[in-house]
Amino acid sequence: MSSYILEMHDITKTFPGVKALSNVNLKVEEGEIHAICGENGAGKSTLMKVLSGVYPSGDYEGKIVYRGEECHFKGIHDSEEKGIVIIHQELALVPMLSIAENIFLGNEHARWGVINWHANEARTRQLLAKVGLGEDPKTLITNIGTGKQQLVEIAKALSKDVELLILDEPTASLSEKDSQALLDLLLEFKRQGITSIIISHKLNEINRVADHVTVIRDGRTIETLDRSQISEDRIITSMVGRSLEDRYPPRDPQIGEPIFEVKNWSVYHPLHAERQVIKNIDITVRKGEVVGIAGLMGAGRTEFAMSLFGRSYGRKISGEVFLHGKAIDVSTVGKAVERGLAYVTEDRKVFGLNLIDTIKNNITIANLKGVSNVGVIDDLKELDVANDYRRKTNIRSPSVFQKTGNLSGGNQQKVVLSKWLFSSPEVLILDEPTRGIDVGAKYEIYTIIARLAAEGRAIIVISSEMPELLGISDRIYVMNEGRIVGEMAASDASQEKIMRAIVRGEGKAAS
Amino acid sequence: MTDTAPTPQTGVAQDVAGGPRVPVSTFASNLREYGLVLALIAIMVFFQFTTGTLFKPVNLSNLVQQNSFIIVMALGMLLVIVSGHIDLSVGSVAGFIGALAAMMMVIWPLGGFLGNPLVVSIICLLIGGAIGAAQGYWIAYHRIPSFIVTLAGMLVFRGLCQGLLGGGSSVGPLPDSFKALSSGFLPEVLGTWTLIPPTVNAAGKTIFGSGVTLNLTTVVIGIIAVLAFAISGVSARRTREKHGYEAEPFALFVVKTVVIAALALFFVYQFAVYRGFPIVLVVMGILVGIFVFITRHTTIGRRVYAMGGNIKAAQLSGIKTERLTLFVFINMGVLSALGGLIIAARLGQAVPAAGLGSELDVIAAVFIGGASAMGGVGQVMSTVVGGFIMGVMNNGMSIMGVNVDWQQVVKGLVLLGAVIFDVYNKNKG
Numbered sequence: 018m019s020s021y022i023l024e025m026h027d028i029t030k031t032f033p034g035v036k037a038l039s040n041v042n043l044k045v046e047e048g049e050i051h052a053i054c055g056e057n058g059a060g061k062s063t064l065m066k067v068l069s070g071v072y073p074s075g076d077y078e079g080k081i082v083y084r085g086e087e088c089h090f091k092g093i094h095d096s097e098e099k100g101i102v103i104i105h106q107e108l109a110l111v112p113m114l115s116i117a118e119n120i121f122l123g124n125e126h127a128r129w130g131v132i133n134w135h136a137n138e139a140r141t142r143q144l145l146a147k148v149g150l151g152e153d154p155k156t157l158i159t160n161i162g163t164g165k166q167q168l169v170e171i172a173k174a175l176s177k178d179v180e181l182l183i184l185d186e187p188t189a190s191l192s193e194k195d196s197q198a199l200l201d202l203l204l205e206f207k208r209q210g211i212t213s214i215i216i217s218h219k220l221n222e223i224n225r226v227a228d229h230v231t232v233i234r235d236g237r238t239i240e241t242l243d244r245s246q247i248s249e250d251r252i253i254t255s256m257v258g259r260s261l262e263d264r265y266p267p268r269d270p271q272i273g274e275p276i277f278e279v280k281n282w283s284v285y286h287p288l289h290a291e292r293q294v295i296k297n298i299d300i301t302v303r304k305g306e307v308v309g310i311a312g313l314m315g316a317g318r319t320e321f322a323m324s325l326f327g328r329s330y331g332r333k334i335s336g337e338v339f340l341h342g343k344a345i346d347v348s349t350v351g352k353a354v355e356r357g358l359a360y361v362t363e364d365r366k367v368f369g370l371n372l373i374d375t376i377k378n379n380i381t382i383a384n385l386k387g388v389s390n391v392g393v394i395d396d397l398k399e400l401d402v403a404n405d406y407r408r409k410t411n412i413r414s415p416s417v418f419q420k421t422g423n424l425s426g427g428n429q430q431k432v433v434l435s436k437w438l439f440s441s442p443e444v445l446i447l448d449e450p451t452r453g454i455d456v457g458a459k460y461e462i463y464t465i466i467a468r469l470a471a472e473g474r475a476i477i478v479i480s481s482e483m484p485e486l487l488g489i490s491d492r493i494y495v496m497n498e499g500r501i502v503g504e505m506a507a508s509d510a511s512q513e514k515i516m517r518a519i520v521r522g523e524g525k526a527a528s
Numbered sequence: 529m530t531d532t533a534p535t536p537q538t539g540v541a542q543d544v545a546g547g548p549r550v551p552v553s554t555f556a557s558n559l560r561e562y563g564l565v566l567a568l569i570a571i572m573v574f575f576q577f578t579t580g581t582l583f584k585p586v587n588l589s590n591l592v593q594q595n596s597f598i599i600v601m602a603l604g605m606l607l608v609i610v611s612g613h614i615d616l617s618v619g620s621v622a623g624f625i626g627a628l629a630a631m632m633m634v635i636w637p638l639g640g641f642l643g644n645p646l647v648v649s650i651i652c653l654l655i656g657g658a659i660g661a662a663q664g665y666w667i668a669y670h671r672i673p674s675f676i677v678t679l680a681g682m683l684v685f686r687g688l689c690q691g692l693l694g695g696g697s698s699v700g701p702l703p704d705s706f707k708a709l710s711s712g713f714l715p716e717v718l719g720t721w722t723l724i725p726p727t728v729n730a731a732g733k734t735i736f737g738s739g740v741t742l743n744l745t746t747v748v749i750g751i752i753a754v755l756a757f758a759i760s761g762v763s764a765r766r767t768r769e770k771h772g773y774e775a776e777p778f779a780l781f782v783v784k785t786v787v788i789a790a791l792a793l794f795f796v797y798q799f800a801v802y803r804g805f806p807i808v809l810v811v812m813g814i815l816v817g818i819f820v821f822i823t824r825h826t827t828i829g830r831r832v833y834a835m836g837g838n839i840k841a842a843q844l845s846g847i848k849t850e851r852l853t854l855f856v857f858i859n860m861g862v863l864s865a866l867g868g869l870i871i872a873a874r875l876g877q878a879v880p881a882a883g884l885g886s887e888l889d890v891i892a893a894v895f896i897g898g899a900s901a902m903g904g905v906g907q908v909m910s911t912v913v914g915g916f917i918m919g920v921m922n923n924g925m926s927i928m929g930v931n932v933d934w935q936q937v938v939k940g941l942v943l944l945g946a947v948i949f950d951v952y953n954k955n956k957g
Contacts, residue, residue: 326844327844327846329843329844349846349848350843350844350845350846350847351846351848353846354845354846360844362841362844367838367840367841368840368841368844369841369844370838370841371833371834371837371838371841371842371904372837372838373837373900373904373905374833374834374837374904378830378833378834382830382831382834382842382845382847383845383846385827385830385831386827389826389827392826392827392828393825393826393827394825394826394827394830396825397767397768397771397773400771400773401771436845
């Protein structure tokens with residue numbers, strides 16, 4: 018008998034017209050942490066869906082062997098019975114139910130349909146202790162942060178006597194601190210003998226916890242690396258098929274006079290009226306300059322950007338905005354767009370795109386005036402515009418009539434970018450522009466940003482990935498707890514300096 | 529990008545090499561519309577065989593006159609549903625407006641100008657708009673769910689309708705010039721053309737209904753409309769090609785155009801041999817044209833779809849969603865009022881139960897037409913076909929003598945079947 022807990026042999030899965038997986042092989046050893054890497058659209062999630070039975074046996078070709086026994090899962094239920102539990106990227110928790118209710122949803126300690134709450138809560142306490150979450154089992158999911166929700170998902174998996182835990186990009190929306198805690202937890206599970214498969218883009222995390230890495234590209238297994246072979250360069254090379262010499266495009270910044278200034282900007286929380294979320298922020302962005310805003314989760318960066326953009330967040334907003342030295346009115350999104358502001362939102366699926374509509378209609382929606390005449394849309398002009406931006410931003414799709422919901426994350430982001438480029442902004446605010454997209458598409462997004470700066474626009478980039486900010490910005494503001502706590506030229510900034518500014522700021526806020 | 533810059537291939541999964549490039553998605557999305565039209569034709573042929581009278585000119589006129597108010601209201605409902613809402617009050621609003629119109633024309637001594645049917649109709653449409661605005665205000669600006677606001681409206685306006693008519697009585701008769709809205713035909717200005725002379729019986733009198741006489745006005749309007757349709761299709765193709773875009777395959781285009789033209793001419797002929805186009809058909813036809821144009825070619829139409837597809841993204845794209853929602857409900861109110869006028873004109877009087885339950889037929893027409901209950905999806909022409917599917921079934925089953933109870937059962941099952949078909953297709957695709 019092999020020591021493999023799971024073997025997937027020659028898995029091939031086709032969708033109408035597309036071969037998503039072709040002859041993929043994956044072998045996972047008992048008790049290890051096995052990472053799966055690959056660009057978006059490479060087929061990682063599809064592979065995991067095959068494994069967990071989301072695509073039932075018969076829908077794919079190939080063989081799944083679990084603990085030496087060939088399995089034909091007809092649904093998630095079958096795989097969970099065997100102890101295989103998958104935690105999806107989008108968490109599957111019911112926000113208005115409590116932690117305990119969520120953990121035992123569909124699996125309650127009950128007799129004749131009557132739930133034994135004491136048993137449920139007692140067991141929940143044990144599980145929460147295991148994952149290191151000190152919350153009351155009765156707390157509603159909606160009242161805890163994403164990091165804690167992730168832990169609840171894991172506790173839920175534990176409640177099912179998990180033997181093989183699959184995590185699909187578990188740290189994508191977690192802060193640095195929460196991510197570390199999660200990875201520590203995985204290592205702890207490993208000591209307890211639970212095998213984990215982790216899908217991740219974050220190579221430093223893989224580096225830290227993985228015993229083996231399997232790289233998938235274009236629906237094929239490229240290679241499996243063991244602990245001694247794992248390095249960021251090696252993984253990137255095999256993910257993109259060639260080495261990435263430079264992760265950021267070269268730039269020659271031509272910085273001019275200040276274009277965009279925000280003075281004394283204050284915002285209060287939309288629900289808790291006494292809580293000030295943004296505290297007297299002043300920033301300046303110059304022509305052709307890329308300005309980064311660094312900070313931890315919850316520092317108020319997105320809230321700041323959204324409140325600037327047509328008061329889309331918060332209330333009791335005060336402060337002034339200047340464009341070319343003149344005060345401008347940005348009190349509604351329409352006015353902000355008209356004055357030359359654009360805001361590429363953080364969560365493109367929730368705030369950026371109409372997923373059931375075409376690429377074309379998404380690109381023109383923020384500037385329908387540009388393709389219409391007294392309210393009547395010029396179809397051909399619109400088509401020209403859409404095709405033009407599809408080419409400029411390199412959106413990969415058969416045509417502009419493709420629904421944006423069917424695109425990969427990187428291509429979706431390019432559609433959102435196109436939408437805002439077509440509104441021809443002077444000031445472009447990008448909120449986490451590369452979150453959840455792969456290395457190759459990231460490079461393309463950076464190239465677009467560099468080009469926009471070269472065209473003389475003022476650009477603000479909000480990002481939680483410090484290397485990215487250091488790589489593309491000319492100047493960096495550091496934000497913490499609603500204040501600007503530091504400002505530095507990118508040339509003499511470093512991750513340590515940024516962190517130090519945050520920590521110092523924290524001290525200041527406390528005093 | 530520089531030469532050394534990596535350009536890894538991402539997201540190529542969709543880009544299947546060698547496949548047809550442009551028209552695929554448009555054709556696929558039209559496939560459903562074709563299927564719906566085929567279903568309507570199949571149902572019509574079925575009833576033609578079982579009843580033998582469905583395609584009779586007089587029955588076709590009846591069919592249009594009986595169902596036009598559903599389709600008129602469905603046009604408004606489509607926008608409501610596409611924007612992600614629902615309006616349960618349309619039947620009650622229609623009943624209330626019908627009662628109001630009857631009171632103004634028959635009971636209240638308004639006299640002269642204010643009692644004129646045209647003036648009354650315009651006032652009623654404005655009041656319909658105001659009712660829509662009143663409901664839309666709470667939905668748009670106070671985020672009260674449309675289901676609740678319009679459920680309240682449904683109760684309120686049914687009550688007002690009955691109250692206005694003084695309990696259970698009906699008010700009439702309405703003036704003939706008002707009734708023409710539903711039961712009138714386009715005036716014959718070009719005269720008639722006798723194709724086959726009527727049979728003369730032994731007594732020297734013509735047998736009523738024999739022979740074939742065409743109403744020339746109807747024929748001319750019909751032919752002009754069909755020609756305009758074909759020519760605009762060809763010219764749209766030309767401009768597309770001139771801009772370097774592939775249009776759909778030429779053969780498909782020709783077949784489609786010829787089939788639609790032939791069908792249209794067939795119906796034109798049927799109306800021409802009877803009494804010409806019913807006025808209500810013309811009103812409906814113009815409205816359908818306007819709404820096709822609004823939904824497909826105007827910014828306001830595009831914004832409604834964007835709002836229904838993802839309201840947050842729409843807001844962050846600068847769309848004033850509150851105002852747009854208000855507009856959608858005002859539009860619905862005006863069309864409900866028009867529906868109410870059509871119902872009253874057809875009955876010749878206002879009755880307390882006018883429009884009762886019609887909101888469900890209207891909503892069903894929109895969903896049979898393939899609109900999504902989640903918002904963001906739905907087409908005008910499909911809605912019209914959906915409305916006619918309901919109408920033909922009503923009409924055909926009545927002629928067959930199917931009990932009203934069973935008619936409800938069949939209609940319910942057709943609605944469910946159509947939506948299941950949609951969901952099944954979506955999951956498969």
